[in-house]
Amino acid sequence: MNQQQLCKPWEHRSSRRQMLGATAAGGLGLGTFLQPCVADELAKNDKQVLLIWLDGGMSQLESWDPKPNTEFGGPFRAIPTSVPGTHVCELLQHTAKQMHHLAVLRSVCTQDNSHSAGVARINRGDPKNRGVDYPFLGSAVAKLMGPTSSGMPPYIWIKPYGGGFKASDAGFLGAKYGALALGDGKPPDNLLLNKSISLEENELRNELRQKFNDRYAAGRRKEWTDANSYVYELAQKLMDRSDLFDESSFTDKDRERYGKHELGRHLLLARRTLETGVRFVKVNSYHWDSHGDNFNACDSLIRQFDQPFAALIEDLHDRSMLDNVLVIVMSEFGRTPKINSHVGRDHWPEAWSIAMAGAGIKKGVVVGKTNDQGTFVDGQPHDIGDLFHTWFKAMGVPPDKMEYINRGQPLPVAHDECGPIAELLA
Amino acid sequence: MTGFQLSQQIVCGVFVCILMTSSSTAGDPPLSPRIDELIAARSAGQSPAPLADDAEFLRRVWLDLAGRIPNADETRRFLDNSDPNKRSQMIDQLLAAPTYAERMQELFHVVLMERRGDNEKWKQYLRTAFEQNKPWDQIVRELLNPDAQDETRHGAAFFYAKRIEANGQNPIDHPGLTRDVGRLFLGADLQCAQCHNHLFIDDYKQRDFQGLYSVYLNIAAKNEADLPGVTEKPMKKKLEFVSVFDPTQNETGPRIPFGAEIPIPEPAADAPADAAPVSVLALLANEFPASQNVLFSKNIANRLWFVMMGRGLVHPLDLHHSGNPPSHPELLDLLAAEFVAHQYDIKWMLRQLALSQTYQRSSRYPVESASVENSASAVDAEAILPQTYLVANEKRMLAEQLLHSTLQATGNLERLQQPTEEGKPNKELVDLTTRYVAAFANEPREPEDQINPTVKGALFSLNDDTLLQLLSRQPGNLIDRLLAMTDENLLAEELYLSVFTRRPTEEERSELAAWLTKHCERREKAIATWTWSMLTSMEFVVNH
CATH class of the missing domain: 3.40.720 (Alkaline Phosphatase, subunit A)
Incomplete structure (x- = not known):
């Protein structure tokens, strides 16, 4: 067979x-x-x-x-x-x-x-x-x-x-x-804040979304609302650290030391990913x-x-x-x-x-x-x-x-x- | 009395007679109240949530039967309608509308193909099937024995053909097809019974898998241009198999899982040498959806229940077996029997489910009773399990439902649904559909039976250009209509009816007014931001 x-x-x-x-009901972390x-x-x-x-x-x-x-x-x-x-x-x-x-x-x-x-x-x-x-x-x-x-x-x-x-x-x-x-090693799609939205607007719209979610959750099971809020928080964290994916910011010396092949580039990115606290x-x-x-x-x-x-x-x-x-x-x-x-x-x-x-x-x-x-x-x-x-x-x-x-x-x-x-x- | 009237009476009488005898349950009360009785019988003393208010009901029934939310005018009309029968009228209206077949096409496409890809002929086949309200047993017969000669059913072959198409150097996935037929049409995932009797599910035997597998080993995909097709080789002998735990040689001929073996057809002694061999697929397709096949009717009853109620009576949907009994066994038996008695009429079943109080419960448990402190009677929504159906379960929206609802809410649906001059679908709509499926659908082969928020979806909602474009002012769209309003109260009402399918509360009206005052120098932006937050909030992105 x-x-x-x-x-x-x-x-x-x-x-x-x-x-x-x-x-999922058992908590998020x-x-x-x-x-x-x-x-x-x-x-x-x-x-x-x-x-x-x-x-x-x-x-x-x-x-x-x-x-x-x-x-x-x-x-x-x-x-x-x-x-x-x-x-x-x-x-x-x-x-x-x-x-x-x-x-x-x-x-x-x-x-x-x-x-x-x-x-x-x-x-x-x-x-x-x-x-x-x-x-x-x-x-x-x-x-x-x-x-x-x-x-x-x-x-x-x-x-x-x-x-x-x-x-x-x-x-x-x-x-x-x-x-x-x-x-x-490329960033996920849609990582950068849309250029039509200012930082301040972004903060305001997320506050509003959270407020609407809290209102919705009252009297309902919390499971899915929590999960929804959680993925937005993670998405925002990634957006905040989009510098993570900027390969141009590595020094030439680092690139030489790690090597320019795939595994070398990815391990160099891993170092920075660890530095951001993942x-x-x-x-x-x-x-x-x-x-x-x-x-x-x-x-x-x-x-x-x-x-x-x-x-x-x-x-x-x-x-x-x-x-x-x-x-x-x-x-x-x-x-x-x-x-x-x-x-x-x-x-x-x-x-x-x-x-x-x-x-x-x-x-x-x-x-x-x-x-x-x-x-x-x-x-x-x-x-x-x-x-x-x-x-x-x-x-x-x-x-x-x-x-x-x-x-x-x-x-x-x-x-x-x-x-x-x-x-x-x- | 004229001869004509007389004959009409006789005909009517005969007709009633037929109805009486063809349905063992005729004369019994309609199905929906019996559903409610059986749900109440197992409530274990917990009281149900109150009925949903008109707005909550309206949004839910539109999403389930039309695949999108209603627009503000439709909502306003329904809320202001004082007819006590308006809910059942709305259900009937939606079942009769062209959007019903569109919704069912999208739903059954995702259920049956699990995001493996799409095909125009397949779409057409599903659409027509639901326009004609084809009985489920007939649909399944056509899926299980596709006929390339018959124009009207051509697309049905996609169900098989897509699953057994060549995929690089991988072997043709006949085992995967066997598994899916068991899962989707019998609610039995036989994967683990491929190589031995199932270790934990006594009902699933290796012969059940191998018997069906023996049929599929003889079929191959034969796609011509965009037409899906399947060819079948005649079956010569039984399939031999051994268990990985027991070296005894076994064999089986074609078999519908859990059923008797079907004898391999022998050509008649006097048949000419060039006579076409008897198709085993045809034999299988003929017997599979028979009323004696109890799992067949229970599976579809359970799946339609899931579509409306958000959780299967048997859950997960593909694990019907004695070790995983239904939450309400009497109810599943009743639904399955009634479905058979009504000739597998999907529309009839959805109507009965929608009419029940169980369907029309609120998804919210009254906050007042939850806040009674130190009282033994204080319960909250968390204490009420989804399988009790005492509170309406929140349901996942398909990517397609979410897109169409977003377009409806933002007032862009009508514009985008206009085909091009050549009769092709609007390019922007095609592009948006691709993006929404990429952002919100599961990976191929992964059933979409749970709400599943992801970082990918959140990043899309936060930053995708095409989505944000829907919130820019265009003639006649939501933002345009709102900008034309000077009365903040009317504006709030139009906005909440358009997006949340309900009127705003007093608190929401004053919040929005304060927001608009605060950001009065950039009113368009302020309205767009508020709308975006509504569109990405839970109240919009799930079917509650």
């Missing part, structure tokens, strides 16, 4: 749409708390996330977990890094100098080796199958933590190709927690799928990642933002140690690496290891559920004290049989 026709575990849902009403004091703490929490999603699989052997001079090691060398004793592939030459900020988990072991299953399972943190459609990490954080005190939209996705509002990431949380996607920023890059000609592909792809990523880590540190921003680099799976007849590497979920840095994460560590040939994890393997626990904890979101309420059914925010990886936490 054709793989693409198979239904997927997360489609075993009673229906995302029926949850919309229930979840925050999730549901088992202990009320958690809410107070989270309200003060301005931590942010940058997720760099490499769509497909980044070869661990050509990046975080090199095995030079072994059967499957490939042609590249391993180089020393700013952390004595830790080596990475030479394709990460700039990142090597920032290793003292990073933590790498080399014992990632997940289960799906197809794209269709991998994308959603990893992005959702592999929740236990309860027949509902779990949110992707960005929507989960948007729901659990809401916007930061900046009031900016909580979830912005900088992506190649088209933009728009991407509701599908939100799963059962409902469209409101979806991503505002900036296609090729809670969760996702930057993705496509075509990480070197089934053929893996080594030339990595020579291009990983270098395109390395240069802007290193610049970004350096900049976040220089701006004293790194302690507040959790940075994650991940893909759907790793790539096979075995080199196929097209000089490619295929999908390999058994043993791969995920890198992270920043808020709540230990600096300059490598956790876990693979065997000498890089084929399997040597020691305790870690699935994506463990990482979601780790990241929530690093962000100050206690997974054991919070839950989603979905149509009256309490659901854990992270897989209840997994737990945080202590060695990664500061």
Whole structure:
């Protein structure tokens, strides 16, 4: 049977749409708390996330977990890094100098080796199958933590190709927690204040609209009026920060350091998006799928990642933002140690690496290891559920004290049989 | 008595007889009061909201049956009309107006195609179907077995053809088509039963999916120019399938989900070699909408209820099964049975729903009773669940309803509805429709069954040029009419009747007067700003 026709575990849902009403009524920003004091703490929490999603699989052997001079090691060398004793592939030459900020988990072991299953399972943190459609990490954080005190939209996705509002990431949380996607880093349509409206008029018309809404809401259910007011507030915040999208205001030096290619430009925009206070920023890059000609592909792809990523880590540190921003680099799976007849590497979920840095994460560590040939994890393997626990904890979101309420059914925010990886936490 | 009169009497008598026997419920009270009784029976002691006032009723019934709000004159006439039957007269007037078929075309286009794209022939097909008030079972038969030879039904093929058109290197989406037929015509989302019996819904078996799927594996899209079309290969043998949980080989022939298998037709022994094979699609289409297929009638009854009441008795609309019972099972049974007894007459059903008190409730719970503090009887709107129907549910407006209402309110509808000299639709209207759909419709394949405010829509309303243009003065439009008025009271009345379909309150009259005085040096701008704020507020953008 054709793989693409198979239904997927997360489609075993009673229906995302029926949850919309229930979840939207649960408040606009925050999730549901088992202990009320958690809410107070989270309200003060301005931590942010940058997720760099490499769509497909980044070869661990050509990046975080090199095995030079072994059967499957490939042609590249391993180089020393700013952390004595830790080596990475030479394709990460700039990142090597920032290793003292990073933590790498080399014992990632997940289960799906197809794209269709991998994308959603990893992005959702592999929740236990309860027949509902779990949110992707960005929507989960948007729901659990809401916007930061900046009031900016909580979830912005900088992506190649088209933009728009991407509701599908939100799963059962409902469209409101979806991503505002900036296609090729371009601003959303209608971002600039219409030239026939002055700033003062704009303020006046919104005050009037709000007044009419309040009057309308009296005696009615508040749910939709609140949602309506909320999207106008977000829209206004975006308009106020339209400078965010002005690429001309970046210095030539920054553009050189990040690179003028797509991922470089998008990561530079991500830096500024984080500076404006967006809670969760996702930057993705496509075509990480070197089934053929893996080594030339990595020579291009990983270098395109390395240069802007290193610049970004350096900049976040220089701006004293790194302690507040959790940075994650991940893909759907790793790539096979075995080199196929097209000089490619295929999908390999058994043993791969995920890198992270920043808020709540230990600096300059490598956790876990693979065997000498890089084929399997040597020691305790870690699935994506463990990482979601780790990241929530690093962000100050206690997974054991919070839950989603979905149509009256309490659901854990992270897989209840997994737990945080202590060695990664500061 | 003349022979003519006599024969007329006989004919009438026979006719009554036919009516009596064709409908098991003839002689029972009309449907709408029974709806109200069954809703009241499950109110669990909560009292309903009062009936909507005339203005609230008028706006709602226009949006539901005409696809837009009425203009100020129509509203004024209705509010000032003292005929006690004016509501039912209005319902009948709207059901008889040409706007009814236009509204139904837009509504059923979105329901059936879920924003996959549009086609002129398809539009025409839907429009004609609702102009003729084609029974629902006939529409479904035509959708399920489109006939390319028949000019009048040509567009019906779009339902299949659009779903199975080639899409790059992706496989033709026969499973998606199978799923949609189950969802839209039986209210059963069988997606998860494709590869195994459904894990959580015991009623959904893999054979239900595979039986329907076996039919669709044999059809292909065959579009010629703008004409949608479908071809069918003869079915030779049953479809084999296994469950991903159980390696036992299974097989099924064509099957309507939850029904018996349809034998694969064998050519007659004496049939000439070149005789056309029997069409399995035709067999399927013939049996699918039959009255014995209870889910078929319950699904459409539930969907029409949803259109009028804002929430399905079974909710979500595509999850009819024993684990997700209706909020009012007796009511759904009644609606489905009555719909069948009335030959699947959509217009009749919408009329009965509109006449009910349940439909005519206010969407507002009286603030007075909510503000009684420390009283056990104090309830507010939040405490009354949408599935009780004790308060009218707010409904999403389609992008098309929002556009037409905006044009109506701003006095631009008549101008833009004029076709060009060549008989083509007005360019500005086409452009506006594209923009509104982009700003307010869901992504393709996503049902539009919930109010869904988005940042995208807000940015459009705040800054789109074409929208703001509607608020600039043009001969005869709203701003023009208001600028010609010097009496602030008349101005307020014209504005509120035009946009909110009601008269302004005293408070609103004085607020507006104060606003105009304050901004008297830029009166046109001040009026436009106030109007914009009304047009973007909740009272305008939802059907309440």
